[in-house]
Amino acid sequence: MARLPVAVLVSGSGTNLQALIDAAARPTFGAELVVVVSDRPGVAALDRARNAGIPVEVVAWEEHPDRAAFTVAVCDAAARHGAEALVLAGFMRILGPEAIARYPNRIVNVHPSLLPAFPGARAVAQSLAYGVKVSGATVHFVDEEVDHGPIISQEPVPVLPDDDEATLHRRIQAVEHRLLPEAVDALAAGRLTIQGRSVRWS
Ligand code: GAR
Numbered sequence: 001m002a003r004l005p006v007a008v009l010v011s012g013s014g015t016n017l018q019a020l021i022d023a024a025a026r027p028t029f030g031a032e033l034v035v036v037v038s039d040r041p042g043v044a045a046l047d048r049a050r051n052a053g054i055p056v057e058v059v060a061w062e063e064h065p066d067r068a069a070f071t072v073a074v075c076d077a078a079a080r081h082g083a084e085a086l087v088l089a090g091f092m093r094i095l096g097p098e099a100i101a102r103y104p105n106r107i108v109n110v111h112p113s114l115l116p117a118f119p120g121a122r123a124v125a126q127s128l129a130y131g132v133k134v135s136g137a138t139v140h141f142v143d144e145e146v147d148h149g150p151i152i153s154q155e156p157v158p159v160l161p162d163d164d165e166a167t168l169h170r171r172i173q174a175v176e177h178r179l180l181p182e183a184v185d186a187l188a189a190g191r192l193t194i195q196g197r198s199v200r201w202s
Contacts, residue, residue, distance in 0.1 A: 003032040004188035007078035009091035014045025016089035021052045023181035030188030035081035071096035107142035112172045119147035124169045137175040139183040152183045
């Protein structure tokens with residue numbers, strides 16, 4: 001069966017990208033990683049992509065006049081490589097509505113909290129500062145609001161008494177590395193149906 005061509009959007013270390021690369025090495029995985037797009041040069045995620053032989057594109061945030069122009073440039077970079085879906089794997093920019101219009105129900109994000117708790121860029125630090133006993137990972141479809149679209153999968157991660165941001169984030173990421181490839185594979189196989197805010201797996 002043809003694989004779903006996806007673009008992976010990154011900003012940093014790319015451990016979730018690596019999980020996708022490893023998953024895509026299996027012949028049964030439903031998606032093909034056709035390009036990795038970063039909003040900044042020089043990040044480790046780009047090295048991971050190059051090592052795996054995946055084309056890379058850098059769309060620098062600073063080089064665009066506003067969010068709309070940046071969003072269109074990101075979508076254009078993905079489209080140049082034939083991507084039919086976007087996977088935000090540690091992508092720390094907010095895409096404008098132009099992306100949702102171009103990839104309706106075809107954008108997936110991974111987030112290091114149990115949404116709707118702690119949306120935004122500092123979820124792990126804010127979870128610790130709040131004193132929660134349970135954190136977790138969420139994979140969800142992207143809609144027009146930040147960290148808000150229908151939830152594909154979630155899994156709790158206990159907060160341990162001596163956790164700092166790094167130790168808790170590492171345990172959450174270990175869960176993300178399983179949930180994100182599972183979700184992308186299910187999306188590619190057409191096994192995810194959105195009904196309002198609810199995502200059904202089949
Ligand atoms: C991941 O934990 C991801 O959930 C988080 O950034 C990390 C990137 O790690 N994303 C967000 O906080 C988005 N709001 P990685 O680059 O090693 O995959």
